[in-house]
Amino acid sequence: MKLFTGRFLTIVAALALLIAACGGEGEETGTAADQSSTNEAVNEEPSLEGDLNLVGSTTVQPLAEVLAISFEALEPDVIVYVQGGGSSVGVRSAADRSADIGMASREIKLSELQEYPELVVHTIARDGIAVVSEPGCIIETLTKEQVRQIFAGEITNWNEVGGEDMMITVVAREEGSGTRAAFEDMVMEDVLIVDSAILQPSNGAVRTTISVTPGTIGFLSFGYLDEQTKAIAIDGVLPTEENAVSGEYSIVRPLNMVTYGETEEKTQAFLDFVISEDGQAIVVEEGYLPII
Amino acid sequence: MRKNKKRFDTAMKYSLLFAALASILIVLMIGFFTFREALPAFRDIGLGKLLTESVWRPGQGQYGILAMIIGSGLVTAGAVILGVPLALGCAIFLSEIARPNLRAIVKPCIELLAGIPSVVYGLFGMVIIVPIVRGIDVPGNTGFGLLSASIVLAVMILPTITSVAEHAIRSVPKEFREGSLAMGATKWETIQKVIIPGARSGIISAIVLGLGRALGETIAMIMVIGNSVIIPATSTGNPLSIFLSRARTLTGNIAVEINYATGLHESALFATGVILFVLIMIVNSSARYLMSRGSLGKNC
Numbered sequence: 001m002k003l004f005t006g007r008f009l010t011i012v013a014a015l016a017l018l019i020a021a022c023g024g025e026g027e028e029t030g031t032a033a034d035q036s037s038t039n040e041a042v043n044e045e046p047s048l049e050g051d052l053n054l055v056g057s058t059t060v061q062p063l064a065e066v067l068a069i070s071f072e073a074l075e076p077d078v079i080v081y082v083q084g085g086g087s088s089v090g091v092r093s094a095a096d097r098s099a100d101i102g103m104a105s106r107e108i109k110l111s112e113l114q115e116y117p118e119l120v121v122h123t124i125a126r127d128g129i130a131v132v133s134e135p136g137c138i139i140e141t142l143t144k145e146q147v148r149q150i151f152a153g154e155i156t157n158w159n160e161v162g163g164e165d166m167m168i169t170v171v172a173r174e175e176g177s178g179t180r181a182a183f184e185d186m187v188m189e190d191v192l193i194v195d196s197a198i199l200q201p202s203n204g205a206v207r208t209t210i211s212v213t214p215g216t217i218g219f220l221s222f223g224y225l226d227e228q229t230k231a232i233a234i235d236g237v238l239p240t241e242e243n244a245v246s247g248e249y250s251i252v253r254p255l256n257m258v259t260y261g262e263t264e265e266k267t268q269a270f271l272d273f274v275i276s277e278d279g280q281a282i283v284v285e286e287g288y289l290p291i292i
Numbered sequence: 293m294r295k296n297k298k299r300f301d302t303a304m305k306y307s308l309l310f311a312a313l314a315s316i317l318i319v320l321m322i323g324f325f326t327f328r329e330a331l332p333a334f335r336d337i338g339l340g341k342l343l344t345e346s347v348w349r350p351g352q353g354q355y356g357i358l359a360m361i362i363g364s365g366l367v368t369a370g371a372v373i374l375g376v377p378l379a380l381g382c383a384i385f386l387s388e389i390a391r392p393n394l395r396a397i398v399k400p401c402i403e404l405l406a407g408i409p410s411v412v413y414g415l416f417g418m419v420i421i422v423p424i425v426r427g428i429d430v431p432g433n434t435g436f437g438l439l440s441a442s443i444v445l446a447v448m449i450l451p452t453i454t455s456v457a458e459h460a461i462r463s464v465p466k467e468f469r470e471g472s473l474a475m476g477a478t479k480w481e482t483i484q485k486v487i488i489p490g491a492r493s494g495i496i497s498a499i500v501l502g503l504g505r506a507l508g509e510t511i512a513m514i515m516v517i518g519n520s521v522i523i524p525a526t527s528t529g530n531p532l533s534i535f536l537s538r539a540r541t542l543t544g545n546i547a548v549e550i551n552y553a554t555g556l557h558e559s560a561l562f563a564t565g566v567i568l569f570v571l572i573m574i575v576n577s578s579a580r581y582l583m584s585r586g587s588l589g590k591n592c
Contacts, residue, residue: 086551174548175557176351176552176553200519213434216434
């Protein structure tokens with residue numbers, strides 16, 4: 001038994017050493033990064049260099065990736081890393097400075113601004129949310145009030161809004177999704193989405209579910225609209241980019257990038273690029289709405 | 293020379309011990325960190341409220357996972373009801389009836405089932421099973437729900453149960469079969485009265501292992517179960533219609549929401565993980581218990 005204790009201690013010691021070694025390495029990389037930043041300051045070169053980390057919303061992610069490629073072409077010494085994780089993760093990563101820029105596909109919540117008072121919000125684009133049904137649906141238009149009642153579970157049959165006699169099945173995103181938060185904000189107001197709604201964890205999964213299930217209704221980001229689902233006009237206005245730009249279609253949310261406190265030069269340069277004419281041209285090309 | 297060999301021996305012994313300890317350490321660490329992250333939820337919400345409330349609305353500060361516990365329980369029960377007879381039939385066929393050359397074809401096929409990624413099962417469920425289930429004419433039935441999930445899950449636990457049960461059946465001593473046949477019993481009587489009772493504990497542990505696998509399945513479930521946070525209920529007078537209801541599993545709750553969760557919401561998801569951890573631990577240790585009892589029983 002005593003012998004065993006001895007052995008066990010040896011192993012614990014070995015483990016401790018191992019962990020200490022790992023910790024040491026981490027510190028080293030830290031100093032290396034410090035050095036490079038001091039070098040930067042000493043050289044005072046006009047071009048920027050270093051890494052730029054973007055973390056957050058999976059809705060903003062594909063857009064940010066395309067923007068990053070163009071920015072890297074302008075500033076070849078800056079490497080931009082784009083990571084997903086969701087809007088809330090984006091805000092938190094920016095606030096604890098684990099990312100240079102956080103991405104959020106919704107308004108920044110009051111609670112978040114209170115918790116992290118130095119958050120700076122930069123709106124980089126806008127995105128519409130369309131109400132869609134399965135392709136065979138004969139309904140062309142609904143009022144915003146009808147949409148709210150359908151998603152709240154008060155209207156449960158298509159014949160109540162002028163369609164066939166068929167149960168309405170609501171499809172929504174999961175709690176915490178930026179698209180859901182924006183939809184709740186702009187359409188549902190204080191009403192809750194019905195509990196029996198089918199919840200799918202991504203825009204793509206919502207689209208597939210709606211396209212194969214008769215009687216379904218749901219909401220999708222503009223970028224996901226195609227012939228698999230049928231876009232429903234709200235108060236007679238079709239969810240198209242033109243209508244959203246002109247302001248006729250009102251279910252439009254901002255896509256944001258957030259920074260915390262003072263921004264570094266390279267971060268500011270990236271944000272400036274995104275809202276520049278070239279940056280906004282990319283936004284439009286990728287199917288989002290410019291900030292105007 | 294001898295001394296060197298001995299030294300090598302000791303070194304090997306310690307490195308093997310290290311490998312064993314590392315795996316224990318990993319389990320302990322996962323348990324520890326999951327529990328630590330869940331602590332705020334247990335403190336602020338309370339274990340009682342978590343387990344007994346059925347409303348899950350993190351946006352409104354309501355965290356009850358009862359609906360998910362029931363969802364996980366029902367879908368697992370459904371999978372066991374559908375999958376176990378199939379898996380046992382398969383195991384008996386493979387070990388008692390199939391000729392060696394047929395067995396050489398069927399067994400790898402079943403083992404292949406275990407190698408299919410669960411997202412592929414989910415996709416299959418979404419485009420094939422869900423539309424078929426939708427054909428059942430009950431108001432509100434969309435195909436997404438417990439029945440579709442149970443069917444997918446039944447196929448997924450098939451290889452686990454089949455291989456463990458087959459092993460148990462094969463390890464029933466040959467003399468039992470010979471004795472039974474010598475006394476004039478038919479093949480089926482032998483299987484039914486001698487072999488299955490002889491392999492009973494192995495078969496039970498096979499089922500329990502399948503149960504553990506079913507409880508832990510995530511991505512395929514998310515794709516076909518509908519993920520609504522509701523306690524499944526019957527929609528017609530027929531009690532079986534409960535299986536047409538949508539539901540959410542404990543694993544699905546974590547996977548669907550963790551990307552967006554912060555603060556107490558995140559902690560509540562870790563708490564869901566702790567509860568799942570405990571459930572699976574209970575299931576696995578009962579499987580171990582049954583297995584150990586089984587080997588003792590055979591010696592008697």
